[in-house]
Amino acid sequence: MFDKAFKRVNTFVDFRTDLVEGNSKRAREELEQERTKKQKADDHKETAELQSLIEVILDEEEIAIDVVPLATKPPTIVDWKIHKEGKRSYYQIVRADGKSQMYKVFSQMLKSISREDLEDLYKLVKAKYKSTRQVEELDLFLWGDLKTMFEPHVEDQVWKNQQDYKVLDWNLYESCGVHSFRMKHVYIHMLVEKRYPLMPSTITDMLNKKLQIDYESEMAYQLLKLLTK
Incomplete structure (x- = not known):
């Protein structure tokens, strides 16, 4: 019983660590999504500007x-x-x-x-x-x-x-x-x-x-x- 308890203590991971890592991952994903949206908006704007020069x-x-x-x-x-x-x-x-x-x-x-x-x-x-x-x-x-x-x-x-x-x-x-x-x-x-x-x-x-x-x-x-x- 002692060995099992000791092993649980040594392998314990603070739930706050998982929480911080989860928040960090979501933040990176949201940042990447914002960058993608901005790039699409810039591309759309450039395309619209070029289309105005075409007949x-x-x-x-x-x-x-x-x-x-x-x-x-x-x-x-x-x-x-x-x-x-x-x-x-x-x-x-x-x-x-x-x-x-x-x-x-x-x-x-x-x-x-x-x-x-x-x-x-x-x-x-x-x-x-x-x-x-x-x-x-x-x-x-x-x-x-x-x-x-x-x-x-x-x-x-x-x-x-x-x-x-x-x-x-x-x-x-x-x-x-x-x-x-x-x-x-x-x-x-x-x-x-x-x-x-x-x-x-x-x-x-x-x-x-x-x-x-x-x-x-x-x-x-x-x-x-x-x-x-």
Whole structure:
């Protein structure tokens, strides 16, 4: 009996210890819950602020001739040409299977090609531009758009003349990860993850015009976060 009693004494734990530990655990849980609630509130506020800079525009126009659905990855782009029909000229994109697509303007092309397509086209146009003399106006436009996108330089006229124009609209092309804004007679196309020599006034104009998208996406939010830092 003595041994049993002695063992109970030696193994005794004060109930107040359990009480203190219980209160401490509850306090930690409540603090963690408060932090989670605050984070959710902050995230909701940030999302609401970013949503105010977005405008969803449903474009029902046909954006290209013989468009290949993006769900099926098309063959690699192997060439490009300027195709003429009467007084109209089109960009003709030729793929490895011999099929081609035609676009009136570069922005229409951006709506249906992938980033991989865009990079392949850039390499092709760059190689051709450096080895031959361009005679077609669309050639120069295409090379200028791609060079501005992939090889931005602060001394380029397109960046130096920003103060002379106002942003008229701003669009995101989700399929290839490009966003573009239009000023008077000028389009500037940019990769969403790349920083460009944009003036603060230009960024303000872009945000005031709102980013026009076909649907809300994480890419749109990441782009807005990059520009509003």
